[in-house]
Amino acid sequence: MKVTLKVWRQKNRNSSGSFKTYESPELNGNMSFLEMLDVVNEQLATRGEEPIAFDHDCREGICGTCSLVIDGKPHGPHKGIATCQTYMRSFKDGDEIVVEPFRAKAFPLIKDLVCDRKSFDRIQHAGGFITVRTGAAPDANSIPVPKPDADLAMDAAQCIGCGACVAACKNASAMLFVAAKISHLGLMPQGQPERYKRAKAMVDQMDEEGFGACTVTGSCEAVCPKEISLDFIARMNRDYGVALLRGDPKTIKGGGAG
Amino acid sequence: MATLNSNIPSGPLAEKWEHHKFYTKLINPANKRKYKIIVVGAGLAGASASATLAELGYEVHNFVFHDSPRRAHSVAAQGGINAAKNYQNDGDSVHRLFYDTIKGGDFRAREANVHRLAEVSVNIIDQCAAQGVPFAREYGGVLDNLSFGGAQVSRTFYARGQTGQQLLLGAYSALNRNIANGGVKSYTHAEMLDLVVVDGHAKGIIVRNLQTGEITRHNGDAVVLATGGYGNVYNLSTYARGANVTAGWRAYKRGACFGNPCYTQIHPTCIPVSGDYQSKLTLMSESLRNDGRVWVPKRKEDCGKKPADIAEGDRDYYLERMYSAFGNLAPRDIASRAAKTVCDEGRGVGETGLGVYLDFSAAIQRLGESKVRERYGNLFAMYQEITNENAYQTPMRIYPAVHYTMGGLWVDYNLMSNVPGLFVLGEANFSDHGANRLGASALMQGLSDGYFVLPATISGYLAGQNPGKRPTTDTGSFKEAEENVQTLTKRMLGNKGKRTPNSFHKELGKLMWEHCGMARNEASLQKGIKAIGALREEYWNNVSVLGESNDWNQSLERAGRIADFIELGELMCRDALMREESCGGHFREEYQYTPDDPETKQGLVNPGDVKRRDDQFAFVAGWEYAGAADKAPILNKEPLVYEEVKMSTRSYK
Amino acid sequence: MNIVDRIWNSSLGKKYLMALTGGALFVFLIGHLVGNLQVFGPPELINGYAHFLKSKPLLLWGARLGLLACVALHIASAVTLAQLNAAARPQPYATPGAYGASKASQYMLPTGIVIASFIVYHLAHFTALLPGVNGVGDFSKLTTTLHGETVPDVYAMMVLGLQVKWVCAFYLVAQALLFMHLSHGLAAMFQSLGFRDHVWWPRIECFAKAASIALLIGYSIIPVAICLKLVGSDYVERKKYDLKAANPQPAPAFVAAQGKEAK
Known part of the structure; x- marks a missing residue:
């Protein structure tokens, strides 16, 4: 099979980009989408043209590095998988495939199909953790975690941080990502002491980064490679609401050990 | 010749670690913040070490080539993590985990290291649970366990099929907390391209910013490499595409010995x-x-x-x-x-x-x-x-x-390489798995090194360094290292060759698989060494790297990594050739049990099983760079002394 | 920061406002529909209801101001959030995006804008009684006598107003868009306020669909029935209102007769 690729090419974040069309060499349906790009890139490089830059790493759907909006859908045509798990047999001989980068103000473009998702890290810095020093932990079985809670937390925790939710959302909202993080920690008993503070801090940082707001369209859930549920957004909304009503904690004056 | 002193503490095996911690020099809290530690990598080992060192009060600078520390390939580990908790009451103990691991490694790991690993395994689970890692639970709320290969007890903790991901996110969250409170400065899209050695001590690194191409110098009182394994030398592997040996290899070229490079798990x-x-x-x-x-x-x-x-x-x-x-x-x-x-x-x-x-x-x-x-x-x-x-x-x-490499940079009991001040953690070092790793032990080792071992041992080295007196980045060694990187970059981009870096990687992978793969023999290894040597020559004459140095350039990144893989491939073949025995993942066709061997007749082993030669090869091979890629590396040996366990025939019958 | 700032300065805070004001407006829609459906009864029913409301100015103006505040807050949050959302993706995709999103969810702002302009028209039409907008004449001239008092003939006003075909058409378009808006908004309201989990979400969606369909039917049958002259056409013919005349004088005998019939 052969396909025609319409790919976004952009030299760097300061220059403007445009679509370029490439004819693929003969392909095999068992190639992954990224392997197809490898093959096209080898062809470009042999011709002396700079290869198409795209992000990828583990190529087994867990690291969250690969991105790409393929024919309008982040991570390609199938549900519940990442671009790296998309295979060429999902396309037909002669198809024209439009490949775009993830687009959002908070994901500035670096080059071609590569964007910078550090805003996700900064949201995590704001509160995506449980404060516990190494060595300060009690025995792991001293705090029982109800199985349904652990399972639900795991549903949220499996987020791979790829940013497809943002890419798919018509508002470029990061609510699903942030909700997954807040819900994971907020569901665990160990996460209770910082539950509301965490929700407040992470949502505020999300706003700070310039993501849009949620209009509950469900695109995020529909493209999420881990099929993370919108239920978690509701959970986050509850926690954030409590934090809003409570306001800032009382500040302690003075103190210190004698 | 380098000296490979394992620095294993004296005393009974089970007490070595406690004693060692007590006798290791400490640094007072006011002085700790005067020490700057460079950590390269943020997988399980790198993230956990960075977070813990920062909690102790050191100034930590963490570098990853990924766009985020959360993407390290630890994330892909599926199965689980071992710990000698004995929650199942099935007879597990620290000693049993120690023994299973030593035996699983075909008696080619250090006893003291492995025992320590088994000891701290229990703390790892506590730590991760406290961080909110959603381990699988039983209905009563307590932790669930699985059994895994090479053990007769259920000691593996897991989080669905994504244990590595969850543990990594736990370590990443600890890292985040310390980034937020200023304890760690995080550099992403930052690839280490050289180690700076000042007066024989590792005191800094040279880093390329992958987004802008900027080359920067970073100094520190110690350098910690937690940069993962090198299985991508085979091109096709279960590793992430970005996984590479460059940090470790550049350190090797600066004098750090490479331990047991031929030990590969398939x-x-x-x-x-x-x-x-x-x-x-x-x-x-x-x-x-x-x-x-x-x-x-x-x-x-x-x-x-x-x-x-x-x-x-x-x-x-x-x-x-x-x-x-x-x-x-x-x-x-x-x-x-x-x-x-x-x-x-x-x-x-x-x-x-x-x-x-x-x-x-x-x-x-x-x-x-x-x-x-x-x-x-x-x-x-x-x-x-x-x-x-x-x-x-x-x-x-x-x-x-x-899918895993047991070899890596040589380290002593303190996880310090033979270059003082250079520490190596996780899969990047050679230490705890001997010639074969058991399932669910990689996660355990990465976190053990990062959370518990390094933070306790690094003060032993730092106490000998004057606080606040690390060399500045304008000294000669930094300049020389930066020039080295610049020269290499220019050489790659200026080469008017015809072949893409990837085509060399593919060829290298095929050579490695053929000559240094699942079964190895003398003639084939010798052929492999020759062929890889020739490939190295061709690489520098015929590689073509497009794009610019001051821009995002994936071809350039890959070109540098592949050049290192080619050289490493040659070393792996040399190591496999030198090791005239079979052990664990290293199978030399010349050394296998035949139906006539007494062990086969006793029913301990099957014909065709690996045959160790403890009398001659009970040592760690620490290869030392001889100053040029075409010069034969120098072999240093660290004898493996077993005080507790008897090296015996590894039988699972 | 005080709570007002905290709410207004966060995207989620504004979503709460959207949801709460939307919820209040939904409750009003139900009440308003119940009131309006009285048009299917005898004229005195709805005229009496209207008169009752007018006779309680505190209640009426309280409700009006409350509703106005809700609408204003709903719109203000919507507009500011829409600006935020537009800014979040400066460069659009070349391919149609919004994978997996319903049309209703994608077009909340356009449907909202049409509904808002409908509200303005509706107020001008039947509340402010601006003569220029209804295509008939001066509705303030429509009065009738109820229990001896001269009161506005709301019944006749509705009938005459909605018999105008283009007015009826606009009302129907607005109802269709309101249905669209509610079919998404009613469920999203629960989501924004955090009332959702895997058990309740299907129920909430079901409720949202049912309620928005009920409102669509309820609100549409009024203009349809009037426009098709199924309701009130004989009444207004008999009344022979002259909306152009200076001082309309209803025939007293006729009113009395009507009153008897109603009893």
């Missing part, structure tokens, strides 16, 4: 290569062999036929034939080697001829499809996604693939 149940375009191999859980039967056609001529058209009598269930006791559950290394043997005979299946069938028809007949679906449904779905074949109707095709 996993028997991966989805086979489907074509030359392939970039990545996917692991299928080993548990499939519980119900699947492995076979190939008896005759070469049948290989092209559909499996259903091959009569029962024309099938060779070779594992059942060759290892009647274990059958399809033969240990990993044996199953891998047997698959290679039948494929080498021309009886492999699939387009490339490199595959064997894993057939579930008997299990489906016996248990019914719904039961099989219940047990392995997700794996069958994954298989179908990748191959477009329905394994309920036609047998799966599997083939072994590289």
